[in-house]
Amino acid sequence: MIVNMSDQATQLQIAHVVDRIRELGYQAHITQGAERTIIAAVGSSGRRSELEALKAAPGVDDVVAIAHPFKLVSRQARGARSVVDVGGVCIGGPEAIVIAGPCSVESREQIFSTARAVKAAGACMLRGGAYKPRTSPYEFQGLGVEALSLLREAGDETGLPVVTEVMGTEDVDVISEYADMLQVGARNMQNFVLLRRLARVDKPVLLKRGPSATVKEWLLAAEYLLSGGNTQVVLCERGIKTFETEMRNTLDLAAVALARELSHLPVIADPSHGTGKRELIAAASRAAIAIGADGIIVEVHPCPERALSDGPQSLDFAGFESLMLDLQKPLRAVFNPAARSVVAR
Amino acid sequence: MIVNMSDQATQLQIAHVVDRIRELGYQAHITQGAERTIIAAVGSSGRRSELEALKAAPGVDDVVAIAHPFKLVSRQARGARSVVDVGGVCIGGPEAIVIAGPCSVESREQIFSTARAVKAAGACMLRGGAYKPRTSPYEFQGLGVEALSLLREAGDETGLPVVTEVMGTEDVDVISEYADMLQVGARNMQNFVLLRRLARVDKPVLLKRGPSATVKEWLLAAEYLLSGGNTQVVLCERGIKTFETEMRNTLDLAAVALARELSHLPVIADPSHGTGKRELIAAASRAAIAIGADGIIVEVHPCPERALSDGPQSLDFAGFESLMLDLQKPLRAVFNPAARSVVAR
Amino acid sequence: MIVNMSDQATQLQIAHVVDRIRELGYQAHITQGAERTIIAAVGSSGRRSELEALKAAPGVDDVVAIAHPFKLVSRQARGARSVVDVGGVCIGGPEAIVIAGPCSVESREQIFSTARAVKAAGACMLRGGAYKPRTSPYEFQGLGVEALSLLREAGDETGLPVVTEVMGTEDVDVISEYADMLQVGARNMQNFVLLRRLARVDKPVLLKRGPSATVKEWLLAAEYLLSGGNTQVVLCERGIKTFETEMRNTLDLAAVALARELSHLPVIADPSHGTGKRELIAAASRAAIAIGADGIIVEVHPCPERALSDGPQSLDFAGFESLMLDLQKPLRAVFNPAARSVVAR
Amino acid sequence: MIVNMSDQATQLQIAHVVDRIRELGYQAHITQGAERTIIAAVGSSGRRSELEALKAAPGVDDVVAIAHPFKLVSRQARGARSVVDVGGVCIGGPEAIVIAGPCSVESREQIFSTARAVKAAGACMLRGGAYKPRTSPYEFQGLGVEALSLLREAGDETGLPVVTEVMGTEDVDVISEYADMLQVGARNMQNFVLLRRLARVDKPVLLKRGPSATVKEWLLAAEYLLSGGNTQVVLCERGIKTFETEMRNTLDLAAVALARELSHLPVIADPSHGTGKRELIAAASRAAIAIGADGIIVEVHPCPERALSDGPQSLDFAGFESLMLDLQKPLRAVFNPAARSVVAR
Numbered sequence A, B, C, D: 001m002i003v004n005m006s007d008q009a010t011q012l013q014i015a016h017v018v019d020r021i022r023e024l025g026y027q028a029h030i031t032q033g034a035e036r037t038i039i040a041a042v043g044s045s046g047r048r049s050e051l052e053a054l055k056a057a058p059g060v061d062d063v064v065a066i067a068h069p070f071k072l073v074s075r076q077a078r079g080a081r082s083v084v085d086v087g088g089v090c091i092g093g094p095e096a097i098v099i100a101g102p103c104s105v106e107s108r109e110q111i112f113s114t115a116r117a118v119k120a121a122g123a124c125m126l127r128g129g130a131y132k133p134r135t136s137p138y139e140f141q142g143l144g145v146e147a148l149s150l151l152r153e154a155g156d157e158t159g160l161p162v163v164t165e166v167m168g169t170e171d172v173d174v175i176s177e178y179a180d181m182l183q184v185g186a187r188n189m190q191n192f193v194l195l196r197r198l199a200r201v202d203k204p205v206l207l208k209r210g211p212s213a214t215v216k217e218w219l220l221a222a223e224y225l226l227s228g229g230n231t232q233v234v235l236c237e238r239g240i241k242t243f244e245t246e247m248r249n250t251l252d253l254a255a256v257a258l259a260r261e262l263s264h265l266p267v268i269a270d271p272s273h274g275t276g277k278r279e280l281i282a283a284a285s286r287a288a289i290a291i292g293a294d295g296i297i298v299e300v301h302p303c304p305e306r307a308l309s310d311g312p313q314s315l316d317f318a319g320f321e322s323l324m325l326d327l328q329k330p331l332r333a334v335f336n337p338a339a340r341s342v343v344a345r
Helices: A011-023 A048-056 A108-121 A145-158 A169-178 A192-198 A215-228 A253-262 A271-275 A278-291 A317-326 A337-343 B011-023 B048-056 B108-121 B145-158 B169-178 B192-198 B215-227 B253-262 B271-275 B278-291 B317-326 B337-343 C011-023 C048-056 C108-121 C145-158 C169-178 C192-198 C215-228 C253-262 C271-275 C278-291 C317-326 C337-343 D011-023 D048-056 D108-121 D145-158 D169-178 D192-198 D215-227 D253-262 D271-275 D278-291 D317-326 D337-343
Strands: A002-005 A027-032 A037-042 A060-064 A084-086 A089-091 A097-101 A125-127 A162-165 A181-184 A205-208 A233-237 A267-269 A295-299 B002-005 B027-032 B037-042 B060-064 B084-086 B089-091 B097-101 B125-127 B162-165 B181-184 B205-208 B233-237 B267-269 B295-299 C002-005 C027-032 C037-042 C060-064 C084-086 C089-091 C097-101 C125-127 C162-165 C181-184 C205-208 C233-237 C267-269 C295-299 D002-005 D027-032 D037-042 D060-064 D084-086 D089-091 D097-101 D125-127 D162-165 D181-184 D205-208 D233-237 D267-269 D295-299
Touching: A002 A011, A011 A027, A011 A037, A011 A048, A027 C027, A027 C037, A037 C027, A037 C037, A048 A060, A089 A097, A097 A108, A108 A125, A108 A145, A108 A317, A125 A145, A145 A162, A145 A169, A162 A169, A169 A181, A169 A192, A169 B169, A181 A192, A192 A215, A205 A215, A215 A233, A215 A253, A233 A253, A253 A267, A253 A278, A253 D253, A253 D271, A253 D278, A267 A278, A271 A278, A271 A295, A271 D253, A278 A295, A278 A317, A278 D253, A278 D278, B002 B011, B011 B027, B011 B037, B011 B048, B027 D027, B027 D037, B037 D027, B037 D037, B048 B060, B089 B097, B097 B108, B108 B125, B108 B145, B108 B317, B125 B145, B145 B162, B145 B169, B162 B169, B169 B181, B169 B192, B181 B192, B192 B215, B205 B215, B215 B233, B215 B253, B233 B253, B253 B267, B253 B278, B253 C253, B253 C271, B253 C278, B267 B278, B271 B278, B271 B295, B271 C253, B278 B295, B278 B317, B278 C253, B278 C278, C002 C011, C011 C027, C011 C037, C011 C048, C048 C060, C089 C097, C097 C108, C108 C125, C108 C145, C108 C317, C125 C145, C145 C162, C145 C169, C162 C169, C169 C181, C169 C192, C169 D169, C181 C192, C192 C215, C205 C215, C215 C233, C215 C253, C233 C253, C253 C267, C253 C278, C267 C278, C271 C278, C271 C295, C278 C295, C278 C317, D002 D011, D011 D027, D011 D037, D011 D048, D048 D060, D089 D097, D097 D108, D108 D125, D108 D145, D108 D317, D125 D145, D145 D162, D145 D169, D162 D169, D169 D181, D169 D192, D181 D192, D192 D215, D205 D215, D215 D233, D215 D253, D233 D253, D253 D267, D253 D278, D267 D278, D271 D278, D271 D295, D278 D295, D278 D317
Parallel strands: A097 A125, A097 A295, A125 A162, A162 A181, A181 A205, A205 A233, A233 A267, A267 A295, B097 B125, B097 B295, B125 B162, B162 B181, B181 B205, B205 B233, B233 B267, B267 B295, C097 C125, C097 C295, C125 C162, C162 C181, C181 C205, C205 C233, C233 C267, C267 C295, D097 D125, D097 D295, D125 D162, D162 D181, D181 D205, D205 D233, D233 D267, D267 D295
Antiparallel strands: A002 A037, A002 A060, A027 A037, A084 A089, B002 B037, B002 B060, B027 B037, B084 B089, C002 C037, C002 C060, C027 C037, C084 C089, D002 D037, D002 D060, D027 D037, D084 D089
């Protein structure tokens, strides 16, 4: 931490800050600048947020953090990248993975037909909501345990491990019985009670980035899981909230690359929520893989225009098949200027 | 809802949309424009989100909502403004109220001295955190039940009703025993499991706006409480997340006025989180009252530079006293141009 | 500047950074921490951005600025607050001022009737656009010189100094002939060519904050004016762009208070653009004055529903009169808990 | 346009709106809903913004646009995608293009060595700033005409067409003499005076997206160019401003795909400004190509840590060469679940 004293700070105020830094178990290094004094707090006593409170001390302008606040999730904490095994599917390994399925499980027929279609097209995991976080209380809230049971059956029949969202601590046990992976939704990314509970579960967790969470906050949410004992964590970028209104969210693909720079955890992307527009999903999926994502999670529905949730951003079966083909296509070639001499001005 | 057909939509596609609108229990009114057709879905069958899924139907460009999706929270739903009584303090009445206290309850002495100081300066309710939502797992997480008990005692001694945050459903019962009002923190605004639980509690709820929630989403979160049976709801604007980095959040004061336009619920403001800067709190508090807020909630600590959380944005006792005096001061006078004739060019 | 070395930086890399800091005319102070080394660059050689480029040097994690980058606009640069005199109206003095008028000058009758109405209600300056920045090329672009001339006449008749927007350097001369104050619109806040030109004009400038400008960037835009020779600068907060869609912009009132903390320049607020909603303007204006704004600028039109631009956010004459009355009303009283003993539980 | 009447609107108010719609040259179609009346204004009289002013008419809740406001830039306006020829380099053709060079031209040696290096590695155009838009007046502002001349020479020697930014109308003529393509910087995207001037120039224009511009506003800025007569326009996504602080901007890659959906114009991406971090540029460039960008523009400097501007986000020569190799690499393979039966649970 750097304590940046005001240019009018007195010697007494400087001494006071130095004392407090030492009291908190850090060393204080003073640099007397042309206009102002800065004091570096050196060490790692773990009372970081108390250091930050010095912002409130007289004569202090600002307190600036130097080191990142996360530990276990950081790339340095581990020699190699983490690989998370979900029912035999390795996320974070050499190959990218594709998770697909409906936003909500709506009926036996819907989830079975979808499971078969996405399996046939090449998906390796099945998604489907049983408990749905909905902005309005008047919208479809999910089928609950019935949905869990259908999802499990569909996953078993097709050989696809299943992932579903857990909205509260009460549901952790029952969902753990049915699902291979538990998803923390974007709006629950900083539901710390839920994170602490999931830290004690022996199931992989898919942690979505909150719509207004910085990459740092996202990694700190993951730190709750790791520091509580669960190291099977996969991060998922699903778009952030910006001023743009043509798309549901702004898919922050560079954050996928950044999260992989800062952390050893696998990172996947959700182009369905990330764009909210069916017609952009294939392109965004390719870009996600190109930027280094360990996989994608995509919404697929037998008949999107009749979906009880997220219809506009769901692919139908043909759309998903075509997406899977798109993922095989090579990158567009780059113009070779050597050939340009021929057509030169 | 307005279904906006593409300019290349066929008659068949239009007919298909009309059929689906009727199937969902709405009437369909077609307007044939110069370039495109629009179809209004008229009625209130309650299958609104299924209507929205028509965005995914062939030939459809967009589906646009016309009416607001909230019902019980809307101003029209009630003749008069709501007043919420918290242990004898009326929020939403003719007078603005001031809630004050530390971010976290840290010790008996800290909470008692703070309670006495804020009471003496004119606060009418006491705040204090027992369970703290912290971005990092390594930060102070609150004293739990011990804090609740201290808060209750301090409130009783000073005659101040108390409000404290509830982070998860497990804590609702114990907090209800101790507190007069339960706060839903900004990061939990869309924790629907928690909202549904609080809808069944006979305690007033203070619902903070999420850092990236629109006013509409905020009111829909309140709708979860009202539609579940709890009408004692107070809204609290506490700043939203924007690109600005000089302040912790952007205090959206116009949202206070807008929420009071759209809803009958009382609305207060939190200038401490809203700005994150002690030196702006008095000015922001005055502005909050001026724009129509039914009160403010402010962080006060005996020694902010030693606070275990939120020190930089906490007032000390003298600062709080001075804030209370500031709230009495008249608005700055407006220049009277009639006097200008004398000094005219 | 603080250069934050990576935890894997070598001694050679540290020495390289130190050399470069000295080469740029600064002193280098090294602090060896528990995990990493930080190097403070001390001095003021004016090659600040070259220091920042050290972010690209091997072994460097980050370069963090400590001091604010602005000089002449900073509060420290001047003993007292600045007062800007616009044709006899003092902005930044003890009284708040009100500037009013239509978005665009549309006709002789429109601007004269508006000028008379706002003067009668108490405005002390007249606004009106002659050159309009419009998002679409197909929208009304202003009447140009004709509008300038009408605005001048209307100002003269009513004794109101006039302010109008200048969109490009070519128009500076002609607008300077007619107007008492030149406005830089929000979208031109970082049009540095225009700022440099206006720095050489002997007219006061009203500098609107860009819709995505931080307070720091806004003050640096003002620094272009002051450092180029024009000290008659008034800042204007007019709302920033956020995810909120119910209002045209998010009026950042705390930024008014912050700008007045950081700078000696007067700061006014524009609740018309700031909210985009007529029904919120009076409340937002009161809040602006309460938070310390030196005045407000408001759009008024004889018949808003026929305005060629900004109709939805324009007040009619009655609305403006009522706003002026609202600005006289006292702040809402704060509940006195002493009286509470009577109604105590 | 849809005029959405309030649920308390009177018949008189509805009649008034209908009259006004007709007066403006549109037809009015009324739909009487369960709770409210909506009125569609049908036609294309070109008085769209006057229709919008009806928001201010009594009894009106909102006026909602249905059709997109741009015409010439829209995909429908042209049968095929546009290809812009810049000195023999086709942007928007089958191959993606790479533009590279320093942020600013700093010296003869710097620009020549860079031009040769990027040419050797495969770039097909050279970039370099002569007039620099800088946030602070105390930062390096560019070498002006000297830089233009050096850039031209370096381009000629290497056979690379050159692009450089034009900051104001005064510089258009001189820059047109030297450059093959004129860039409108992000902060000038809505400098309508500049856009109107460039509409009359016979040079291709590179139009960067503003840091807080929606895709719609960006396309409308392009519409200024096309409607004014210049159809040689290339769009460039360069990151938007969000709450994220770890990266300089949020590179909105999905906006590249969306702009190509909505418009026939070529779209390139700028991963240097888009991320502000050297280590993310290669990954972001790959993603840009994968999502459909017609090319990228990248900052390259012989010694980034000594760059006078944008050092932290500039690649050195080796970094650029490695980027060009990265663009040849295939997409990561997608896990094939068929193989999964072998390792099944």
